[in-house]
Amino acid sequence: MKPSIGENSLFRLRLTVEDLSRVRFIGSVGPDLEAHFAEIRYTDVQPDEFAEWRMKVRRRLRRAAANGVVSGQSSRRSPSAAPPHTAPRRFGAAAVEPFWGRIREYLELERETRGRDILSGGVGSILNELHPSISWHAPFLEVDNQQEGEVAELLGEGLVIAPSLFAPAPVVLAPERGRQGAPVLVYNVMLTAESAAALWQQHEEDRVGALGELLGHTRANVLGSLRSPNSIGEISSRLDLSHPSVSKHLSVLRRSGLAAAERRSNLIVHRLTHLGEALLGRPD
Numbered sequence: 001m002k003p004s005i006g007e008n009s010l011f012r013l014r015l016t017v018e019d020l021s022r023v024r025f026i027g028s029v030g031p032d033l034e035a036h037f038a039e040i041r042y043t044d045v046q047p048d049e050f051a052e053w054r055m056k057v058r059r060r061l062r063r064a065a066a067n068g069v070v071s072g073q074s075s076r077r078s079p080s081a082a083p084p085h086t087a088p089r090r091f092g093a094a095a096v097e098p099f100w101g102r103i104r105e106y107l108e109l110e111r112e113t114r115g116r117d118i119l120s121g122g123v124g125s126i127l128n129e130l131h132p133s134i135s136w137h138a139p140f141l142e143v144d145n146q147q148e149g150e151v152a153e154l155l156g157e158g159l160v161i162a163p164s165l166f167a168p169a170p171v172v173l174a175p176e177r178g179r180q181g182a183p184v185l186v187y188n189v190m191l192t193a194e195s196a197a198a199l200w201q202q203h204e205e206d207r208v209g210a211l212g213e214l215l216g217h218t219r220a221n222v223l224g225s226l227r228s229p230n231s232i233g234e235i236s237s238r239l240d241l242s243h244p245s246v247s248k249h250l251s252v253l254r255r256s257g258l259a260a261a262e263r264r265s266n267l268i269v270h271r272l273t274h275l276g277e278a279l280l281g282r283p284d
Helices: 017-021 031-043 051-066 088-095 097-121 123-127 193-199 202-215 217-227 232-239 243-255 274-280
Strands: 002-005 011-014 134-137 140-143 150-153 160-164 171-173 184-188 259-264 267-272
Touching: 031 051, 031 088, 031 097, 031 160, 051 088, 051 097, 051 193, 088 097, 097 123, 097 160, 097 193, 097 217, 097 232, 123 134, 202 217, 217 232, 217 243, 217 267, 217 274, 232 243, 232 267, 243 259, 267 274
Parallel strands: 011 150, 160 184
Antiparallel strands: 002 150, 011 140, 134 140, 171 184, 259 267
16 A cells, blocks of 8 residues: 555545455454544534533543543543543443443444445445445545545555544544555444444443453454354454454363353354353343
């Protein structure tokens, strides 16, 4: 990917035929990058579908500050002020992790929908439907955002496309930032009032947060992925984790009696035990 400064304000990607054949969708950019986008959403205070989320994040940050968890942050800090940029992981723990299970499912549904659309209409048609700020005029994919006007040639690298809940606008990430081995086009999905109400439900937030505190958030996510039996490869892809990491978490869950493994044809799949189901609770 070799960028060159252009004279317009659009970020333009030149896609070859080989690039188009290597376009792929992923479910999300992961909780860390979503947390980065969430900081922007948090400070952009307005009456939108994220208003309830901001309110809950403020409460969590206040509690953290009162308990001295957020290093260097005064408890007198304005509740609407920006989150502590010196502790991004702590902000992510308050703003993204408690909701990550539902967010991941919401974005995965978006990915599956786009995948079906590609099968019926082809890649070109989907590129024009992702977002009003994204348009496809072969061989250029144009992204109208706040990035400097550039023209980038992918040179056969392909393109990864990822939906995002918190990204304020579409953005193109370099391969090293997106960690996918190719440039990543991130587009923000539109959040309806009904979807927002489901995502920010308080009892789900409390349950997921408590489970994360008990098991660790990554292991809790692995456990949650076993609501339907999955292989290590499927879990790895869904949670954006390495195979060894997934295998290690599954081993602990099996020894704890929360998960079990069984062979189906030539594939080993992992599922919840009755104890695991009881710990997760019934899905809402």
